[in-house]
Amino acid sequence: MVTFGTEYLCVMTYQPQTPRFREIILAHLERQEFMKHIGCMLTVIEPGHVEAVIELDRVHQQQIGLVHGGVTATIADVAAGFAGFTLVAEGEHTVTAEIKISYFAKGLGRRLRSVGRVVKAGRSMHFCEADVYCEQDDGTEILIARATTTMAVIRP
Numbered sequence: 542m543v544t545f546g547t548e549y550l551c552v553m554t555y556q557p558q559t560p561r562f563r564e565i566i567l568a569h570l571e572r573q574e575f576m577k578h579i580g581c582m583l584t585v586i587e588p589g590h591v592e593a594v595i596e597l598d599r600v601h602q603q604q605i606g607l608v609h610g611g612v613t614a615t616i617a618d619v620a621a622g623f624a625g626f627t628l629v630a631e632g633e634h635t636v637t638a639e640i641k642i643s644y645f646a647k648g649l650g651r652r653l654r655s656v657g658r659v660v661k662a663g664r665s666m667h668f669c670e671a672d673v674y675c676e677q678d679d680g681t682e683i684l685i686a687r688a689t690t691t692m693a694v695i696r697p
Contacts, residue, residue, distance in 0.1 A: 555589035555659060558630040562588070565631065566623050579612060581619055589659035591623040596652055608648025608675065608685075617642055617671035617688035620657025625667035625692035628659060632697050635667060639691040646685045652676040667692040 559565065563586045570576055570583060579601065585592035593616050595601065603609040618640055625635040657671040669690045674682040 553589060553659070553662075555628055555662060557588045557627055558633075561631065562586070562627045566591075566626055569626070570623075575615075576619065579615065581616060583619075583623065584654075586623070586627065588627050589624055589662070591620050591627065591657045593620045593623075593655045593657070594652060597650065601653075606649070608650075608653065610642075610644065613644065613648055613653065613673050613686050614640070614642050614688065616653050616655040617657070617673050617686060618690065620655035621669035621671040621688060621690040622657070622692055624657035624659050624671075625662070625669050625690075625694075628662050628667065629694055634695040635692040636695055637690055638666065638693040640688055641690075642686055642688040644686045646675070646683050648673075648675045648685050650675040650677045650683075654682065663694075665694050667694065 566586055581593055581595050583593050595616055601608055601612045622635055653675055655671050655673045659667055659669050661668040669692055671688045673686040675685045676682050
């Protein structure tokens with residue numbers, strides 16, 4: 542069992558199809574200029590599980606000072622997408638075929654952290670989720686959003 546916030550989830554054990562999955566993912570992230578622009582970094586890369594963080598600044602805010610919903614959706618998409626990517630063979634890719642995000646609380650704090658996980662891996666599609674937490678100034682985290690995604694597996 543692994544805890545995500547106050548929830549207990551049964552986590553599947555996945556076997557990556559290439560031992561180089563971490564190296565490949567980091568190389569792909571390095572080529573994503575938008576991720577560099579918003580300061581998105583991966584902190585955990587495990588089979589079926591990826592965590593991403595963004596240290597928040599004014600550039601991430603909307604007009605009243607909250608984290609922009611697009612930033613929240615982006616970090617969820619990155620964490621879920623790369624979680625799915627951990628399970629594809631070398632030379633294959635994943636792309637987002639569908640994403641739905643629900644916002645639970647306002648994003649106001651110093652850091653976003655997204656926990657992405659594969660719920661069901663398939664041959665042509667992976668079904669993934671990502672929870673997005675906002676770290677407050679006192680260090681506590683609040684669950685502010687959850688995304689469900691379908692990641693299409695792209696073969697050469």
